[in-house]
Amino acid sequence: MKYKVGDRFISNNDPSIEITITEIKHPVLELEPYKIEYSDGDFGYFKEISIDDYYTKIEETEQVGGNHYSKLAIQPYEYSIKNDLNCYQFNVVKYVTRYKDKNGIEDLKKAIQTLEKLIEYEESITKPRG
Secondary structure (H helix, E strand, C coil): CCCCCCCEEEECCCCCCEEEEEEECCCCCCCCCEEEEECCCCEEEECHHHHHHHEEECCCCCCCCCCCCCCCCCCHHHHHHHCCCCHHHHHHHHHHHHCCCCCCHHHHHHHHHHHHHHHHHHHHHHCCCC
């Protein structure tokens, strides 16, 4: 398979239309193995040749300060935005995702510390006022 989950493309005919590959089904058994999501939230299934004929791949910009995110199928920031995560949630995702390739145990400790801060925050806003 030429493409992977998370690859993004822009329409050759209408630059306002972007698609993202969200799933790849069995390439031999499926006539249209690439499940894609349009920028407006709609989805469909494509053959590789259809993607190549009508879309241009959006190349990710080079990551500053290492490659611990650039090799992922989906970037932590992209996941966080699409799932409307707050800053605490984003940072936990970020630290846990990169720990093996960046700071090891230190990043796991940062994730724990961030979770503790999230718990404190959640407890502070759910306490009965009285």
